[in-house]
Amino acid sequence: MSASQTSPAVFQTGELAKSYDPAAIEHGIYDWWDRQGYFQPSDDEGQEPFVVVMPPPNLTGVLHVGHALFVALEDIMVRYNRMKGRAALWIPGADHAGIAGQLTVVRLLAEEGINRHDIGREKFLERTWEYMDALRPRVREQMKSLGASADWTRFAFTMDPGPGRAVRHVFKHLYDKGLIYRGERIISWCPNDRTALSDLEVVYKEQQSNLWSIAYPVEGTEERIVVATTRPETMLGDTGVAVHPEDERYQHLVGKQVRLPLMGRLIPIVADEHVDMTFGTGAVKVTPAHDPNDFEIAKRADLPALMIMHEDGTLNAETGEFAGMMMAEGRKAVVARLEEQGFLVGIEPHEHSVGTCDRCGHVVEPLLSKQWFIKMAPLAKAALDAACSGDVTFVPERYKGVYTNWMENIHEWCISRQLWWGHQIPIWYCDACGDTFASVEESVDTCPSCGGPVHQDPDVLDTWFSSGLWPFSTLGWPEQTEDLRRFYPSDVLETGYEIIFTWVARMIFFGIEIMGEVPFHTVYLHGIVRDDEGAKMSKTKGNVIDPLEVSEEYGADALRYTLVTQASPGNDSRLSLQKVEAGRNFGNKLWNMTRFAMRSFDPDVIEVAEDGPARPIGNLQIVDRWIISRLDAVTAGVSGLMERHLYGEAGRQIADFLWSEVADWYIEAAKVRLREEGEAARMVGQVIVYVLERALRLLHPYMPFITETLWQQLPHAGESVMIAPWPEAGERDMTAERHVGAMMELVRGIRNARTDAGVEPAKWIAAMVYPGEHLEAFEQLRGEIAFLARVQDDQLTFAEGKPEESGKAITVVAGDVMASLPLEGMVDLGVERERLEKELEEARAEQQRAEKQLSNESFVSRAPEHVVQAQRDRLERAGEQVAVIEQRLSALADA
């Protein structure tokens, strides 16, 4: 079956539509690529793999514009490396999203009036799977519509059997090694979601609150000791008061007891170094079960921990009259009662940060609880070394510091969650002998030690546990698969800077611990895409830009191009529809350039070599040599930028080349020879096709759909631009660049002068040009110069020397080239004088700048020769300009 039979209709050559319609071309191409098998890496062992593991989007909704950004960036990396001849593999996937996932389904059920506890765990999980299964293909389709060249045959979901098995193996490995343990400590508890959270799932928010001072009567004395707190309700759980051991104000009280107001129980006054003598009264209440510091103090002073809260955030029976109130309610009631009984001795406004749940926003309560933890110190050490040694590098580099700083101050990771949706902890308890053991089996029936009945720990793992295994769990680990052997470690991990800790760090230490090797060598970080006013996009604010709507209207190509080129690595960016529109306009420009090319000559006469249209040789005009040289310069520059991950700059340079050099100058100049037809036209065609085809290859990673469509229109070699080789840069032709540069300056100078003199744009004029060293070149460029500057062919003359006319003419000074435009009857001498005076001022300023530089002795002796020479040339040219303009001005004065 030939490619043309199955290829999309838009590939059929023929007249292109007058304007670019992204929707018309983007549908259909993707499936064709897929059918061609381009998304899968070749089996060729000779090809070095290039692997990117996609950050798996949560299966909780549709994609947002942040997803579009990572798709664009990663796809650019993957397509570029594929064209470079690497066996490119981009592994797509999706995440079950733990709390977020469960919450989504809980809300959905709530709409049906169903509470998850009524239907039970099993039924709830069934519903969750239904939801996720329905969403999975949608997310996949959305990424496809953005052009993601990912290998869908390797698509992975964190809750699939493979990744699930990896989770159990890693858990057992760490458990048996003593790196996972169960312990009772203060954790962050979300009363709304009724689960423990890790430090990273708590978001601190500054809140204006109060600092309440409470007097605790010291038993057996008349004294009262005053403590300050931001959470007065926790006093119900106080089991002590602490002061600094060296605090002279309180030394006599240490060892005595206070009677806790409202509760009436006696609690001791203890000394602890942790207390800050300078803060508040220097005495602090100790609530071991609800504050991490207090818990530590209590451990040292051997104070009991008293829980005062239920898991739903209500005060428990220990709190007496306050039982049943929510913590916030309890606060008001406690304060009121304290005041009533005369224990409240002060309230002052105080700003402090309150922990909230990252997922639901509810205030988080510190709580003593028995949870599963990972001992981080040993894992962090290796992960830190990897960054310090350069095994893992960061783009931009500054994030290395963010990462190492976190690794150096790492805390234990609480991995158990009191949820239903997620990987159930593979720990089993024997009901007979009480044994606790980890198992890699999905289900265990009997205790391996005594054969008694067992039950599994009901909790699930933090969703980031499975995400942390992603670089190898997606490749089949713990099975020693062919994929694992060939594609681990991956090359670049591209993601948002906001998940360096939650995700990137964890993949690094898991990778090193489990695989013995870092999971990737480069971490590329992107920023947040904000709205055009710099605000984060959110559904509640109503400022979200839906990437799919936008790409439907302006094209996925335009969206991708815009997202990537408007941003720089690691920085936030602002997106607006206006910007995407500019991207679409660029697409239209490209479309019309190709359209012009294809209708200007017979494609059959274009010579095509093995790797594409043949590089034109032989009878080349200067402009041809110029544009090919420019293409080579851009190719080299862009390749270098790609290697350094400067994708935004690379994209801008490609577009800039196409628009302001190929379209604005080469194609315009080419019209002259295209009129001639025959061999001249054929040669121009060869050059245009060569340049366009190569530039389309450079642009392809950014705008895959339009480049494929247009590439198929042009004479080409191979099936698809997607698998065409990345262009190699040839030698530059500096001579051609210099001459054409001078020509461009001259043309601009003439156009400028025409405008200033008020010459009608349509009028063909006469010109006497003094090309200096460009004489020979300009003779060759005569037709182009005449056409571009709108000078009548037979009225364009070249002369040696400098303009000396005294008649009614306009003098043009353009770099080292000058011209005189005799415009009999059209020149307003006053206007011309004014214009020349302005030019004279500029030329003199230029002359002075060069003089100043050259008069600096140390500049001449210390700057590199070519820099000094450039100044000398500049001085000479400015001098000539000044002379000509002065001569002309004096001639005008005589007239």
Add this chain to the structure above:
RNA sequence: GGGCGAUUAGCUCAGCUGGUUAGAGCGCCACGUUGACAUCGUGGAGGUCAGUGGUUCGAGUCCACUAUCGCCCACCA
């Protein structure tokens, strides 16, 4: 309390290893339907590159400090 980033044209941003007169898109002004493109073309206006000091022959670019804004981290009762 520590750390990081930003500050360049009216707006949004580039400017990679220091080197002529600092660029782009959008917006603005004037002109324009010349055989690809009005989703366009030609020309133009618009910047003491936040401030101060330093290094250097030379600084938007490197260093130090300051200011403003933003972000991250931290067991700030």
